Amino acid sequence: MLEGTRLNKFLASCGLGSRRACDALVQRGGVTLNGEACTNPATRIQEGDILRVEGKRVSPKKTTTILLKKPRGYVCSKHDELERATIYELLPPKFSHLNHVGRLDRDSEGLLVLTNDGDLANRLTHPSNRVEKEYRVTLTSSIDYPILKKLVAGVQTPEGYARAKSTKRLSPRRVSIILETGLKRQIREMFQTLGYEVEKLFRIRIGRLTDPELRPGRWRHLEHHEVELLSLDPPAEA
Structure with missing residues (x-):
């Protein structure tokens, strides 16, 4: 303490x-x-x-925070009523008490934090903290620049009004998108509202934390300084 x-x-x-x-x-x-x-x-x-x-x-509990690179085909749930594979099947039983911070839908991939630190989980998910999450999105068809502007301006989805903090066209069908909030299936719903279908969605960053070397389906412990990176925005580009 x-x-x-x-x-x-x-x-x-x-x-x-x-x-x-x-x-x-x-x-x-x-x-x-x-x-x-x-x-x-x-x-x-x-x-x-x-x-x-x-x-x-009462006394402080030992906190555990891990980073999982979620592969496609797993749901973010401890128990799935449809008996689909869950992310906890990728982890040792000793981590069954950890809670996932936010979620990625079954068909999405990428970085996911799990922890028993309630304060950290709240810090990363509360809308007022505006923690950045960056995604790489592949679409089934080419996208035009005006659509990217609409994503930033905001669109009405079935889950509510949603907008991206920023977007960048990487190729005709690939887009980088940064969110500060996370409605259910937000990216997929935003694109669908605008007439596009997401083929692949991959979360590559939370706050300042990235890990391109971590393989899909693998996990690792986060060090204290890495936990701090989760809450920080990346440095402004020169």
């Missing part, structure tokens, strides 16, 4: 939910610090402090 950790962050590290959820937990009462009631989520927790929630002492 870092000295001077905020109470809400400390509770999140104990596996009690996101920082926002922990704020509400503290404000409802039931949290004591060194035997005294504590209702301020901004309270600083020092080394040696004793924190209890509903009378039970």
Whole structure:
């Protein structure tokens, strides 16, 4: 534990939910610090402090964060009612407690983070944080530049209004697209609304983190500095 950790962050590290959820937990009462009631989520927790929630002492859980390169044909679910293959079949049983952060649909591929760190998961998925995710998209037909502008301006999809942060035409049928939010099947639905069909979709970046060497279906642990990269935008191009 870092000295001077905020109470809400400390509770999140104990596996009690996101920082926002922990704020509400503290404000409802039931949290004591060194035997005294504590209702301020901004309270600083020092080394040696004793924190209890509903009378039970709590301490930070060991967090595990891994990066999986999801191949096509797997769903992001622990149990699939249609009995389709899930991403957890690609992982050792010891990772069955990890939660996937966001999702890629069954036919999509690329980088996927799994973690038991609720605070990290919230940081990566909450819309207000605008964490970038970059994709390579292959279409079944050639795309014109005006369509790329429409993707950035925004289109109405069955899941709601959706837009890309930026797009770039790589070839007649290949596009780079960057999102900051993630509606269900957003990229596929955006293109379909505009009359295009996605043939292949691959996520290549989350925040600043990329890993072109990781093979499809393989995973690896993320180091602390790599976890920090997940929340950062790439440096601006000169």
